[in-house]
Amino acid sequence: MTFEQFAATRLTALLRYAVVLTGDRDLAQDVVQEVLARAHVKWKQIGRSHSPDAYVRRMLVNEYLSWRRSWAARNVHTAGEQLVDLHDAQGGRPDHAQDVVDADDLWTRLGRLGRKQRAVLVLRYYEEYDDEAIALLLDCSPATVRSNASKALKTLRLTSEQQPHVHARETQ
Amino acid sequence: MNEHADQLREAFESHEYLAPDAGAVYTRAQELARTYRRRRLAAQAAGGAVLGVGLLAGGVALPDLLPGGAGQAVIVQGPASGAVKTTPPSQAELQRDWDAYFAAGYGYTDAQKLAKIWMLPGDVGSVKAEAGRRLLAGETLPIKPSVDPDPVVTDPQEVTEVDAFFKAGYDYADAQRLSQLWKTTDPYDAKVMAGQKLLSGEPLPFAP
Numbered sequence: 001m002t003f004e005q006f007a008a009t010r011l012t013a014l015l016r017y018a019v020v021l022t023g024d025r026d027l028a029q030d031v032v033q034e035v036l037a038r039a040h041v042k043w044k045q046i047g048r049s050h051s052p053d054a055y056v057r058r059m060l061v062n063e064y065l066s067w068r069r070s071w072a073a074r075n076v077h078t079a080g081e082q083l084v085d086l087h088d089a090q091g092g093r094p095d096h097a098q099d100v101v102d103a104d105d106l107w108t109r110l111g112r113l114g115r116k117q118r119a120v121l122v123l124r125y126y127e128e129y130d131d132e133a134i135a136l137l138l139d140c141s142p143a144t145v146r147s148n149a150s151k152a153l154k155t156l157r158l159t160s161e162q163q164p165h166v167h168a169r170e171t172q
Numbered sequence: 173m174n175e176h177a178d179q180l181r182e183a184f185e186s187h188e189y190l191a192p193d194a195g196a197v198y199t200r201a202q203e204l205a206r207t208y209r210r211r212r213l214a215a216q217a218a219g220g221a222v223l224g225v226g227l228l229a230g231g232v233a234l235p236d237l238l239p240g241g242a243g244q245a246v247i248v249q250g251p252a253s254g255a256v257k258t259t260p261p262s263q264a265e266l267q268r269d270w271d272a273y274f275a276a277g278y279g280y281t282d283a284q285k286l287a288k289i290w291m292l293p294g295d296v297g298s299v300k301a302e303a304g305r306r307l308l309a310g311e312t313l314p315i316k317p318s319v320d321p322d323p324v325v326t327d328p329q330e331v332t333e334v335d336a337f338f339k340a341g342y343d344y345a346d347a348q349r350l351s352q353l354w355k356t357t358d359p360y361d362a363k364v365m366a367g368q369k370l371l372s373g374e375p376l377p378f379a380p
Contacts, residue, residue, distance in 0.1 A: 062344055
């Protein structure tokens with residue numbers, strides 16, 4: 001797979017992943033741009049890897065966790081950007097409205113988490129990685145992953161975990 | 173899957189729509205890649221290597237993603253007052269033109285404006301080169317330099333240090349390794365520390 005083929009087929013999904021991971025459209029753009037540029041430069045190496053997509057996603061998580069640029073000030077929702085606003089503007093169905101409000105509220109609360117805690121939740125529930133795979137990706141122990149997840153869920157006021165996460169598929 | 177897992181998945185998936193425009197991201201990524209490649213080539217040149225690769229080799233079009241859907245021309249052509257180039261510029265010419273462009277205070281956003289004015293969609297790097305060429309020829313560009321709204325690193329010294337890290341050929345994986353060796357908070361701190369050492373002439377624990 002060439003870099004151009006990779007970008008043409010994977011970039012849109014990569015951007016969706018980035019916005020979920022970062023919770024911020026601008027930060028997602030900055031991080032993906034940076035990762036994509038570096039991936040382009042070293043594509044000979046990445047293109048030979050078992051899964052270029054997994055490789056780049058790993059780069060994306062690492063870049064996000066080490067990102068130091070002054071993005072916090074931008075990390076606010078503007079009017080019309082909230083899902084509930086969008087939904088209302090489109091005349092959403094009443095029976096779906098509460099789900100939209102709940103999802104939007106949870107999204108806002110996710111924005112208050114530390115980056116590592118958020119990354120753990122995204123990797124576990126969005127990417128559906130198991131804790132061992134997350135630990136490998138984040139270079140920490142599975143116990144640390146579980147600790148981060150537990151703290152994050154507590155912060156989000158969601159139900160604490162009752163048992164270790166076992167449903168996930170393989171990482172790569 | 174339990175309830176909070178469903179709630180979280182719903183929250184994540186329902187906000188995927190916030191994803192930025194792929195075409196704009198791809199264009200900017202190519203621009204950054206050229207910068208990184210240029211640094212690497214410059215570093216190689218400093219070591220006596222022969223530069224046989226043109227930077228524009230990286231400027232392959234991605235028609236499906238770029239705004240307007242048109243493939244990008246490698247050679248800048250058609251600006252009203254400029255002579256049309258018929259051969260690709262050399263590495264030295266590109267570097268000279270880019271240097272002139274940035275030295276005049278112009279940035280990425282300006283290049284986007286110039287691309288619109290000159291009706292040159294696609295490769296912003298080529299627009300910068302054309303603008304630099306015109307500046308060197310004594311021409312005035314149709315816009316004044318503006319402040320680039322790109323996010324900036326808070327400490328310019330850190331920028332220099334991190335640049336030194338990458339310019340030496342190291343990458344993120346190396347930063348992770350250094351971070352473990354030096355027990356820094358994260359790989360970014362390792363990049364900064366490594367850059368400081370490189371700039372002061374100190375060797376790092378391993379080669380890139």
